[in-house]
Amino acid sequence: MTKPLHLLLGPLLLALPLSLALNPGQTARAQPLPALVTDAALAKKLASVLSDSRVTRGTVGVVVAESSSGAELYRRSATTAISPASNMKLVTAAAALDLLGPGHTFSTDAYAPAAPVNGVVSKLYLKGNGDPTLREADLRALATQVKAAGITKVTGGVVGDGGYFDSDLYNNYWDPDDYNNSYAAQISGLTLSPSSAYAVGTVQVTYQPGSGKGKKAKLGLVPALAAGYVKLVNKTTTTSAGSGASISVRRSNHTNTITVSGRVALKRSLVKRTVTISNPARYAAHVFTRVLRAAGVDVPASPTTGSTPTVRVQVASDTSVPLSTIVTLLMKPSNNGMTEHLAKTLGRVGTKAGTWKAGAAVIRTWLAKTQSVPSTVVLVDGSGLAHRNKLTARVLVRLLQYAQTRPWFDTFYNALPVAGNPDPAIGGTLTDRMVGTAAANNLHAKTGTLSGITALSGYVTDRSGRRYTFSMLGKYSGSSPRIVFDKVGATLAGWTS
Template sequence: MHGRLVRISSVVLAGAVALTAPAVPARAAAPGDLRTDLDAILADPRLDGATVGAVVRDARTGAVRYSRGAAARVLPASNLKIYTSGAALSLLGAGYRFGTSVHARSVSGATVKGDLYLKGTGDPTMRAAEYDRLAAQVAAKGVERVEGDLVADDTWFDAVRTPSHWDPSDLQYYYAAPISALTVSPNDDFDAGSVNVTITPGAEGEPAKVALAPATDVVKIDDRAVTGPPGSPSTVAVNRAEGGDTIVVSGSYPAGAAPLTVLRTVRKPTMYAADVFRRALRAHGVRVGGTTERGRTPARAARLASRASMPLSRLTVPFLKLSNNMIAEILVKSIGRKARGRGSWDAGLPVIERYVRSLGVPAGRLEMADGSGLSRLDRTTAGDVGAVLASVRRQRWFPAWYRALPVAGDPDRMAGGTLASRMRGTPAAGNVHAKTGTLTGATALSGYVTDPSGRPLVFSVILNGYRGGAPKDIEDAIAIRLAGGTPSAAPRTARTAPRLECSWTKRC
């Protein structure tokens, strides 16, 4: 813990969180007029010709303290997850859990007569270890042999894997993985639908070694990588062509270097999950005689094993802290399934939009093309984001949701999240709880801050069409000013800022 980090305390009162000011704000100043100071920050020449949306509200009364371009329709990037997460907690419930189960129509002694069914409802927390535990439950029932096939039932959701308007060049990267009701996460970040590709150097001049984790035959490896001289630069490239199942690893990786692991998406997430489960069954002594295929679980099949995920209130932490796109899209389909009986974007997105309108957002100003904010068709306004942030403070689930937002300057990855390295050593550190957002030409920061008098504020800053890289320092300067610092307190960020959320590039 850094000595200059300052935390705020939170007190739960009647379903809301009452924010208290830091006891000793670091580098606190006596700021001038709010409008003058924020106008000066937003006068940055990088914003010449840009679309600027900014609003500050009193969190208790909703009164607007500052507004500039608040009604302009902008691309919100990952700030859209504010809407998706709030709708999920309200419509699915904070205690909602995803279920994964194993079924059979007939079991005689140690043999499943017919097929064995693996049924999913979209659980993004299913890792290889969870599938192993399911297989252990099946084995514990005395099952040693399946006469028929292993049937992967992903019918809880539709078969549309990615929105048609996502950039095709993104689809091999884990932040744009395909969505299925049966999926595998390769890590504790729950990057569902992806696999770890690890490159290990051999002896100089020899091929580099490539391995997948979890192991699967659904993805093929074309290993063209060689081992370069010790200390030589890495030129390794890892690519999966759109529509293909082969990951090509090429280039040179230096001898003696530590293994390199990258994530790549799996085009057939359902079959990937079934393959991981089938391997787990084999490890526990359960042999499947037939093939693996997709299908539907019969209504009267008996349950042999089951697993429930953590509640949504806990899942919201990695979802928002790390800006996890796949969890967002899974929640959209889950909402559609619950509200309209169809696990699809077409069913879920209108339900979320209706929920957002119920919080005071006028019809016609919101357009949701996905739940994560990865789509460039998404539109909202900074004013509406601010209004929603003020409104959700009255929800029973708000304390858990507030804690799930990234915290400025907190180096703990599961506390600071996408704000872990920002605003350190300023009055905003440990004070600002906010959702970040970054796409090429779009950056956003919206959330909560307590001013030096102890008054909780809501703010939203969304910038589109600026010059150069994402001007995160402008967002930070506004948040620091609201926390009681001087407008110049924010360090400038590099002009070559990433075009995507730092968690999507694993830079947090």
């Protein structure tokens, strides 16, 4: 089944047409220019740019290679293992495209223990299979199929089954204080997103001014059917127009009680804040229960979680968009939750365990087939949220070189953010970077940001039409070298080889 609401961002968030993503005359494949072994002038120029104190005072690994030959034209601490932040997504996405295939899809299915008798079944199992794009509209489509299967009553309620992944919902290497933040949601085999941003395992809390000064703000939820699972505590006050706003939206750990506190000014427009929820599988079962009731199916019992029995009858099924689209949806805005779904799904390749440990092992084994992987490389999640992850600039460059040889390279290349492009569906996390330089609408790369960490790895083409593959990983305690990394990108783009 297709998912029209999963395509709300339009064709720009599909495998992007090269005419939108590339300069005139440029293709995703490296240009067939004579191979370079060295470029002393370029190496000298890059060394000068990287002599900046924001680089020299930190730990920075850099490799720049000619894309067509793989020859390293510049290196600095190439084998130093540094936390890659979201550059880890390059590894996870490439592994998923290689091992699962660009056409891979995820299903979410509804099962009954047996065929309905006079329209009645004892339970309805909502079984997730790791789909990171499931939304309320998809549950409505499932409910339509349930009715079409002749089911009018579910006496024992809906059972949410997130067991495609293990019960370890929050990675042990993530900061425990991040549990409230949308970028650190719980990862379950059955989950739900509130919008086309696909922040898995979250809801959106909305607030706007109350009816008058001194009144409480008006609060809401997206999806609205989350009400009853999520409890909102309103500790807000509406203040005079123009007085500004200071709002805190915080979920109490291990609960689904979200407290909204602070002040909001009159005449302020509605604001949405994305917050994680606890137990995504139960949450999805709750929303599905309410969807079924709205569709006219009698579901008297409250939703629960559990395992789908082996003896069962399928009554409905939903299929996600293909992996090729999902990779773009996660790479452009740097979506952590979607990437963690890929990591745990990869864990089920061979070992059949949907765990972070199994996923990391599969990814490492795959990475070792692309190059020699040093023992200093550490993989503990898929998105790079954990500081414990460690990669080197050389490992990333060799990965990017390998990607160029694969049939899915155009999908991978076009999924990368494009420097200086004002359209977020193309520019992604690079929309506001390298604007007005030769790198704008040229450099395709993945950004990475954690506290004390910045990274940038990808591809850029110079004025002669020669493409470079590069990786820059930086650890710092003072000023970030990010601006210097942008200067390197612009320097490569403006170079004449």
